[in-house]
Structures are given as C-alpha cells and as structure tokens.
Amino acid sequence: MLIPRPPAYRKWLYLRGFYWGFYTTLKHFTLNLLHLRKIPTIQYPEKRRERSPRFKGKHILTKKLDGSIRCTSCYLCQTACPADCIKITASEHEDPTVEKFPISFQIDLLRCVMCGYCEEACPVDAIRMGQEYEWADFSESNYIMDIDHLASRPSLKGGVISKLPT
Ligand code: SF4
Ligand code: SF4
Structure with a gap:
C-alpha cells in the first residue's frame, strides 16, 4: 500500500517557527541588556x-492578653490537617475556668503543604499562617517547630494577640 507523502x-515550513523563536529570544535579550524597559526581576x-x-507562610500560635497561649487544645486543627503534621499534647489547666491547654504543640514544616486548613478549622483564632517564608536550613530537626517557636520566636516581637484574646 502506498502512503501519500506531504x-x-x-x-521547510518549520524554518519559519525557528526564525520566529530566534527573533523573540534576541529581542528580549537586547531589550534587557540595554535596559530599554523595566525588567520584572x-x-x-x-x-x-x-x-x-x-x-x-510560617505558622503562628496567638496569645491571650495575659501572654499565655490562646490554644484550647481542641484538636480541630490536628484533625483537619491533611498532611498529619500537627501534634498536640493537652493538659488540664490549674484555672478551673480553662478546660485544657497545650503543653506541647509541634508542626513539622517538612510535611506541611501550607494549605491553611488548620487556620480555618480553629474556632478561637489560636493558629494563623504568617508572612514568613525564608526558612531554609541544613538540618531536618530544625523544621519541627515547637510551641515556643510558634508563639514567641524573635520575629514575632513578643507574640501576636488573638482576635478572641480572653
Ligand atoms: S497548613 Fe495545612 S498541612 Fe500545614 S499544618 Fe496547617 S493544615 Fe496541616
Ligand atoms: S490551634 Fe485552634 S484548632 Fe488547634 S487545637 Fe488550638 S484551639 Fe484547637
């Protein structure tokens, strides 16, 4: 059977695309080199x-007005987290008006997918996604954020007060 050939x-038509691509690259290269337009970099x-x-960005645990952690250890954020990277250990509070509080709150940043579900699940604005994104490090263990880092790292300048601070 004969196959009809084009x-x-x-x-040779591909040459048109080749020269068009070459022209576009050269145009951008020249304009950027001569600073003839604002470079978006x-x-x-x-x-x-x-x-x-x-x-x-990096998570923040907010505080009450008295400086204590706002979290009530309800586990909603841990349950909502799709990456299973939040680990909370709750304890009874000595104040009878406070049911529970976290003695340990860890987030594994290497597992976190930055979805924000934890922030949305929290009923008392105790956890927020902050603005920090520069956390490159050499050690895996430095990506496990503990309760002190989440609530009182130096960049938070004393901590963030919850919208429900009592
Ligand atoms: S941002 Fe998403 S993945 Fe990260 S801790 Fe919160 S719920 Fe989990
Ligand atoms: S951060 Fe919010 S959702 Fe998570 S355990 Fe604390 S109070 Fe509950």
Whole structure:
C-alpha cells in the first residue's frame, strides 16, 4: 500500500517557527541588556516583593492578653490537617475556668503543604499562617517547630494577640 507523502516544501515550513523563536529570544535579550524597559526581576534579597495579607507562610500560635497561649487544645486543627503534621499534647489547666491547654504543640514544616486548613478549622483564632517564608536550613530537626517557636520566636516581637484574646 502506498502512503501519500506531504509535498516536499512542507518540511521547510518549520524554518519559519525557528526564525520566529530566534527573533523573540534576541529581542528580549537586547531589550534587557540595554535596559530599554523595566525588567520584572526583583533583586532579592535586597528587595522583597510585597505579599498579600492572605499569604500562607510560617505558622503562628496567638496569645491571650495575659501572654499565655490562646490554644484550647481542641484538636480541630490536628484533625483537619491533611498532611498529619500537627501534634498536640493537652493538659488540664490549674484555672478551673480553662478546660485544657497545650503543653506541647509541634508542626513539622517538612510535611506541611501550607494549605491553611488548620487556620480555618480553629474556632478561637489560636493558629494563623504568617508572612514568613525564608526558612531554609541544613538540618531536618530544625523544621519541627515547637510551641515556643510558634508563639514567641524573635520575629514575632513578643507574640501576636488573638482576635478572641480572653
Ligand atoms: S497548613 Fe495545612 S498541612 Fe500545614 S499544618 Fe496547617 S493544615 Fe496541616
Ligand atoms: S490551634 Fe485552634 S484548632 Fe488547634 S487545637 Fe488550638 S484551639 Fe484547637
């Protein structure tokens, strides 16, 4: 059976795409080299992009007005977390008006997918996704954030007060 072949000139049509691609690359290269337009690259880390308030960065445990952790150890965030990276250990509080509080609260950042479900699940604004995103490190163990780091790391400047602070 004879297979009809396309006309010979057709195989040269790709040259048009080749020259068009080459022209586009050369155009951008020249414009950027001669600074004839504003280059969209941000000179990080000297300059940093303004982030949306909805940005989901490193977690924060908020505090009450008296400085204690707002979390009531209800486990809703741990249950909602799809990556199973939150581990909470609750304890009874000596104040009878406070049912429970966390003696340990850990988030494994290497497992976290930054979905924000923990923040949405919390009924008392005790956990938030903050604005920090620079957490490169050499040791895996430094990616397990404990309760002190979540609530009182130096970048939080004393901590963040919950919207429900009592
Ligand atoms: S952001 Fe998502 S994956 Fe990360 S701790 Fe919260 S619920 Fe879990
Ligand atoms: S952070 Fe919020 S949702 Fe998670 S255990 Fe504490 S109070 Fe419950």
